[in-house]
Amino acid sequence: MLISVEAGAPNNGKGEDTTARVKYATVRGRRHPYVSAQAVRRWIRDGMAGRGAPASPVTRVGKAQNRAQKANTDADPITYADDDLFGYMRAGAKKDDAATTLRDSPFMLGTLMSVAPVHPTEDFGVMSRGVGEPVLHGHEFYTADLAAPFLFDLPRVGTFTLPNADGVGRPNYLTQEQALQVAQAAALGAGTEVFRGQGAVRLPVKERRHRAALLLEAVAHLHGGAKQALHYGDRVPSLIVMVPFKGGVNPLAHVITGDEGGLLVRGDVLRKELAAWNGEWIPPVRVGWRPGFRDDLRADFEKECAQEIADGTIVVDHPRTVLLGLASEMRGGALDAWFDDAAQ
Amino acid sequence: MRVKVDVEADRPSLAWDDVHGPARAVVYGLLEEHDPVLARSLHDDGWRGHPLKPVGVTSPQFKGAPRKRGVYTTSPDGSVWFGSPVPEIAAALVAALAVRTEIVWGAARLRVRGFTVEVGTPAAVEGLVELETATPVVLRREGRELLPDDEHYVERLQHNLSHKADVLELPAPRGLRVLGAGPRRMFSVRGAPRVGATVRVGMEADPRFVDAVRSWGLGLDTVQGFGWIR
Numbered sequence: 298m299l300i301s302v303e304a305g306a307p308n309n310g311k312g313e314d315t316t317a318r319v320k321y322a323t324v325r326g327r328r329h330p331y332v333s334a335q336a337v338r339r340w341i342r343d344g345m346a347g348r349g350a351p352a353s354p355v356t357r358v359g360k361a362q363n364r365a366q367k368a369n370t371d372a373d374p375i376t377y378a379d380d381d382l383f384g385y386m387r388a389g390a391k392k393d394d395a396a397t398t399l400r401d402s403p404f405m406l407g408t409l410m411s412v413a414p415v416h417p418t419e420d421f422g423v424m425s426r427g428v429g430e431p432v433l434h435g436h437e438f439y440t441a442d443l444a445a446p447f448l449f450d451l452p453r454v455g456t457f458t459l460p461n462a463d464g465v466g467r468p469n470y471l472t473q474e475q476a477l478q479v480a481q482a483a484a485l486g487a488g489t490e491v492f493r494g495q496g497a498v499r500l501p502v503k504e505r506r507h508r509a510a511l512l513l514e515a516v517a518h519l520h521g522g523a524k525q526a527l528h529y530g531d532r533v534p535s536l537i538v539m540v541p542f543k544g545g546v547n548p549l550a551h552v553i554t555g556d557e558g559g560l561l562v563r564g565d566v567l568r569k570e571l572a573a574w575n576g577e578w579i580p581p582v583r584v585g586w587r588p589g590f591r592d593d594l595r596a597d598f599e600k601e602c603a604q605e606i607a608d609g610t611i612v613v614d615h616p617r618t619v620l621l622g623l624a625s626e627m628r629g630g631a632l633d634a635w636f637d638d639a640a641q
Numbered sequence: 642m643r644v645k646v647d648v649e650a651d652r653p654s655l656a657w658d659d660v661h662g663p664a665r666a667v668v669y670g671l672l673e674e675h676d677p678v679l680a681r682s683l684h685d686d687g688w689r690g691h692p693l694k695p696v697g698v699t700s701p702q703f704k705g706a707p708r709k710r711g712v713y714t715t716s717p718d719g720s721v722w723f724g725s726p727v728p729e730i731a732a733a734l735v736a737a738l739a740v741r742t743e744i745v746w747g748a749a750r751l752r753v754r755g756f757t758v759e760v761g762t763p764a765a766v767e768g769l770v771e772l773e774t775a776t777p778v779v780l781r782r783e784g785r786e787l788l789p790d791d792e793h794y795v796e797r798l799q800h801n802l803s804h805k806a807d808v809l810e811l812p813a814p815r816g817l818r819v820l821g822a823g824p825r826r827m828f829s830v831r832g833a834p835r836v837g838a839t840v841r842v843g844m845e846a847d848p849r850f851v852d853a854v855r856s857w858g859l860g861l862d863t864v865q866g867f868g869w870i871r
Contacts, residue, residue: 459757459758459760460757469757470647470754470755470756470757471739471755471756471757471758473739473740476735476736476738476739476756477736477739479735479758480675480732480733480735480736480739481732483642483728483731483732483735484728484729484731484732485728486728487642487728488642488852489642489643489758489759489760490760491760496758496760497760498758
């Protein structure tokens with residue numbers, strides 16, 4: 298997905314004196330501003346909560362108890378869709394011999410990194426209204442196209458593996474907490490099955506569809522981040538490319554890229570990747586492109602992929618239309634096959 | 642959903658009346674702890690207007706128990722299976738078991754070593770399926786208990802399975818056949834005899850129904866520990 302930041306600073310790094318700095322990475326000696334994956338995941342989480350899925354409550358422990366600082370969610374993926382989709386790790390205190398509970402995130406997202414080097418501007422500010430001695434402050438902002446890969450492991454949505462009986466004589470009994478979670482899942486109609494070689498409890502497909510669709514809908518309405526009062530800017534992707542794929546490979550890794558001159562959208566790369574991974578993906582490739590965003594590149598892309606667009610292998614539409622359309626197909630059950638691993 | 646509870650008995654053998662006798666009370670005891678309303682309505686009225694109770698349980702089964710003629714011996718390696726195809730009932734059973742350290746089974750105390758959710762055989766596919774029971778199947782016709790060789794056995798078992806399919810709103814199985822049977826067994830349950838035998842049956846059934854009876858059992862008195870599928 299690609300987010301276009303127009304004179305903004307959606308994710309700040311550590312400030313210096315009176316100046317707020319944006320986050321950037323140095324690539325080949327040049328600065329590439331970025332937005333951390335954690336920040337975007339937060340925006341999506343907030344978006345899901347805004348759409349009626351209560352977020353798992355967060356408890357902060359540490360400083361006050363004179364212990365290592367930690368912030369934990371409820372770690373309850375049965376009740377909370379965000380714990381299910383984003384995973385968690387709740388490390389138990391060693392001295393209490395408390396268990397660590399963790400869930401790998403079925404939704405994985407890379408860092409939204411500027412596709413081209415950008416030198417942020419420093420805005421110098423003075424607050425002098427009604428005060429005798431003006432207050433000086435500054436902050437950085439930039440204009441850039443930020444791109445990140447993401448993966449949504451649909452078969453793992455609403456699927457919770459049970460402890461394994463690996464090792465001789467090692468019991469695979471449920472802890473009380475696990476047992477209560479299984480009970481909750483059972484009340485929702487969860488069944489048991491073998492998932493990727495391990496016993497698992499799985500919520501009914503209706504709930505799993507709902508959760509996956511909720512995430513896509515949150516991306517379709519993405520907003521959030523720092524400095525909105527000064528820079529506003531929604532964070533709906535200006536460009537998003539999605540393809541259902543077997544396994545964890547990302548055939549789109551080099552489709553949205555950049556050089557010194559800025560953004561590149563490589564239709565030729567997409568065609569070659571699709572050909573190379575023939576049989577591993579399900580058409581169509583869904584491309585969401587906001588009207589008015591780099592119309593020149595869009596014209597080139599549509600020309601390069603004219604054949605695929607004509608035969609429906611690639612579909613290009615507004616990102617919101619693409620995301621909500623996909624979410625609605627999901628909710629309707631048309632894509633239920635995606636919620637199970639494809640047979641090899 | 643099926644759960645296997647590993648237990649250790651506090652005595653070397655169970656009284657014959659205590660093999661199947663306490664099962665029903667144990668099940669309702671567990672349900673009541675977590676959801677008294679559900680336990681009461683299931684006990685008094687059955688499930689959703691049907692007198693059937695969609696719950697299954699086994700008598701305690703002990704691995705490596707010493708063989709002794711006429712005695713139901715125990716071992717430290719015992720298990721009791723519980724199950725229900727109905728989400729609410731399964732959830733109440735699991736939640737109640739989560740906090741249990743002991744199950745009082747008649748005169749015996751079974752210390753709970755731990756429990757697991759049983760993950761069944763790979764998801765069944767439409768078509769022929771074979772099921773074998775771990776505990777005897779009880780069937781009755783005109784007040785008389787039937788054994789697998791009896792004339793109306795298949796008919797009554799088919800009737801029982803169709804009724805269960807009705808309760809669960811699933812298609813009934815077809816082409817039921819008895820493929821094998823164990824010896825005749827008689828247990829006393831609160832003073833009344835229960836006669837039956839383990840069976841191996843074949844049928845054509847919807848995978849959802851197969852999954853459901855695996856958590857419920859074949860025949861009557863499943864809440865008393867009969868007809869549990871291995």
